[in-house]
Amino acid sequence: xxxxxxxxxxxxxxxDILRQWFLRPGDKVVLGDKQNRVCRFCSRKSPEVxxxxxxxxxxxxxxxxxxxxxxxxxxCNEGFGRxxxxxxxxxxxxxxxxxxxxxxxxxxxxxxxxxxxxxxxxHGAAGFSITSYEDDPLYQIDEVNRRITFQLKRDPYTxxxxxxxxxxxxxxxxxxxxxxxxxxxxxxxxxxxxIRRFADQCPVIRSFQPGPMxxxxxxxxxxxxxxxxxxxxxxxxxxxxxxxxFQVQLPSEQHDxxxxxxxxxxxxxxxxxxxxxxxxxxxxxxxxxxxxxxVVKGEVIPVQVGYDLAVHKTGSNTTSKD
Numbered sequence: 001x002x003x004x005x006x007x008x009x010x011x012x013x014x015x016d017i018l019r020q021w022f023l024r025p026g027d028k029v030v031l032g033d034k035q036n037r038v039c040r041f042c043s044r045k046s047p048e049v050x051x052x053x054x055x056x057x058x059x060x061x062x063x064x065x066x067x068x069x070x071x072x073x074x075x076c077n078e079g080f081g082r083x084x085x086x087x088x089x090x091x092x093x094x095x096x097x098x099x100x101x102x103x104x105x106x107x108x109x110x111x112x113x114x115x116x117x118x119x120x121x122x123h124g125a126a127g128f129s130i131t132s133y134e135d136d137p138l139y140q141i142d143e144v145n146r147r148i149t150f151q152l153k154r155d156p157y158t159x160x161x162x163x164x165x166x167x168x169x170x171x172x173x174x175x176x177x178x179x180x181x182x183x184x185x186x187x188x189x190x191x192x193x194x195i196r197r198f199a200d201q202c203p204v205i206r207s208f209q210p211g212p213m214x215x216x217x218x219x220x221x222x223x224x225x226x227x228x229x230x231x232x233x234x235x236x237x238x239x240x241x242x243x244x245x246f247q248v249q250l251p252s253e254q255h256d257x258x259x260x261x262x263x264x265x266x267x268x269x270x271x272x273x274x275x276x277x278x279x280x281x282x283x284x285x286x287x288x289x290x291x292x293x294x295v296v297k298g299e300v301i302p303v304q305v306g307y308d309l310a311v312h313k314t315g316s317n318t319t320s321k322d
Contacts, residue, residue, distance in 0.1 A: 007270040014229050015236070018222040019173060023066040025216055031057055031172070032070030039073035040171070040179065041190055049073035057172045059165070061089040061096070061103040062241050064218055069172050076190075080168060083192060088165035090155035097121060098303055099242025100215040110152060112136070121150075150303045159292035163199065164189045166248040166290075170237035173222055174250075181234070181252045194293050198251075204288040205247040205268045211280030213243045223269070230258045238269045245271045280306075 001009070021029065038045040055072035058064040072080075089103075097108050100123055112118030119138040120131045132138040139150045168189045171182060179186070188198040219240040225232055234255035237248045247269050274280040 004270055004273070007267045010267045011223070011269060014226060014232055015223040016226055018178075018224040018235075019175065019220075020222070021067060021173075021218070021220045023064065023218040023220070025065045027066040029057075029067040030070055031067065034070045037070060037073075039076055040069075040071040041076045041186065042073060044073060044075075049075055053077050058169055058218060058220065058239070059085050059088065061085070061101075061108075062092070062218065062239075063096075063101040063103065063216065066218070067220075072172070079192075080165075084161040084165040084168060084189070087157040087161035090157040091159075091162045093155060094150075094152040094301060094303055095244060096242065097123065098305055099213065099244070101242050102215070145306075147304055147306050150305070151300050152303055154296070154299045154301060156295055156297045158194055158295050159290040160194050163202065163204065163248070163290035164194075166204065166237065166239070166246060167199070167250055169220075169239060170222065170235070170248060170250045173220060173237070178224075178235075181254050182250060184253045185251055199249075200291055201263075202249045202251055202291070204290055205266075206286050206288050207245040207247075207268055207271050208284045208286075209243050209245070209271060209274045210284070211243075211274040211276060213275070215242055217241070219245075221269070225255070232264060232266060233259065236269070240271065245269070 023029070032040075037051045039049060039051075042049070051070070051073055053074045055069045055077045056064050057067040057069045093108050094110060096103070097110050100107050107123040109120065109122040111120045117133060119133065119136060120129075122129050130139075138152075139148050141148050167185060171179075171186060171189060174182070184198065188196065219238075221236075221238040223236040223238065225234045233249045234252045235250040237246075237250055239246050239248070268285050271283060273283050
């Protein structure tokens, strides 16, 4: 049995797909009842709060143009946007740029910032334009394998706020009948006090599919534990866009009591392999710890990309396009 077959068998045995979406631009999905609006997150309704703004069930920064929520009030929408969704955007920005994910203002541009000249990475109609300077190196070129490895800084973010943002997506996508199983999670996600402890044992599984992947497709699944299963988490969100798939537990104190803090060994949700594993390599899986409660500044992450055209150098300025 291959690893993919083992993963499929695991989820067939232990979980049901409660909901699933495959979304592309032009699709239109609205969750909730526009005629009877009550905010899922603060429980208020009109006229105490308004519902004038479009609430994206999955943040627009991740490429979502399709699925909206009718049960998120403007106050909560603005609060999440300034808070945990901003952290998610800062944390995910480097990989979103290279995956060509179009957010609210297009594919995000990466730049050094500050005064004076500095490196810059932007995507346009002709592909990527990358500007770097010899006295401020940004990348290393492997001409034999036609690969460029960038060392990119993330904008400041708080890890646990990123975790909350993923869980907020899951809470938004849940059907109404499941919301009552997550009051503690709902309260924790809404809280701006990131020191408050909860979900300390909720690692995030990240699967990375190398190679050219669609940049306009979002896949989302809600997985619910089968009724006869007790020794695995009750609910998972699986969210995929670009080259990345994230699997995040939605902890329910009511249904996860039997776990009692026990370490769980779980296989990642099965994802298709890269377009050409022989050329780009197989899907790579890692476990992320996003429970840190301090702001992270200046974190450098490596991002590796392949290129088909030669890299041209002119003076101290280097520009590459693919």
